[in-house]
Amino acid sequence: MNSITQEQTNTIKIFIDDERECPEGFLYAKTFEEAQNLLLTYKDMLLFVTLDNDLNQGFKKTGIQLFSFMEKNKIYPLRINCHTGSFPEIMAEVAKELLPETTIITTNQTPPYDKQKIK
Numbered sequence: 802m803n804s805i806t807q808e809q810t811n812t813i814k815i816f817i818d819d820e821r822e823c824p825e826g827f828l829y830a831k832t833f834e835e836a837q838n839l840l841l842t843y844k845d846m847l848l849f850v851t852l853d854n855d856l857n858q859g860f861k862k863t864g865i866q867l868f869s870f871m872e873k874n875k876i877y878p879l880r881i882n883c884h885t886g887s888f889p890e891i892m893a894e895v896a897k898e899l900l901p902e903t904t905i906i907t908t909n910q911t912p913p914y915d916k917q918k919i920k
Contacts, residue, residue, distance in 0.1 A: 810846070811846055811847055811879050812846060813843040813846045813848055813849075814826060814828065814849040814850070815828045815829075815836070815839050815840070815847065815849070815850045815851075816828070816829050816830070817830045817836045817850065817851070817853060817856070818831070818852065818853040819831050819832065819853065819856045820853070821853065821884075824913060827851075828843070831856075832856060832862075833856050833862035833863075833867065836856075836867055837867070837870060840867070840870070840871060840874070840876050841874060844874065844875070844876045847876065847877070847878035847879065848878065848879050849880045849881075849914075850878045850881050850882070851882035851883075852864040852867060852881070852883065853884060854883070854887050854892050864892060868895055868896050868899045871899070871900065872899040872900065877900060877901055877903075877904055878904065879903075879904065879905065880905040880907070881896055881900070881904055881905070881906050881907070882906075882907045882908065882909055882914050883896065883907070883908045884908075884909060884910050884911075885910070889908035889910065892908070
């Protein structure tokens with residue numbers, strides 16, 4: 802009997818950005834609130850989330866704040882990519898502090914965001 806892996810059951814990919822075009826195969830959130838809604842709706846099916854930090858909604862509604870939201874709501878995608886041009890390494894460090902060690906975190910700023918090598 803074949804065992805089903807988490808990557809086979811977690812199939813949802815979400816792209817969170819207020820400016821960049823959403824790649825094919827991703828659900829798209831342009832605002833902080835849209836991102837929260839998608840993350841809650843698909844919390845148990847998340848394979849991959851790639852996000853920008855600057856969502857054009859001030860300093861209280863950023864990608865980094867979404868990591869706090871994920872932690873509080875126990876939303877743990879298998880992989881996260883910080884595609885922001887504004888300090889992606891800092892954003893990734895915050896994600897590492899707030900999310901489980903099992904979450905793979907990358908900082909690829911160019912598409913395809915979900916095809917990069919994991920270091």
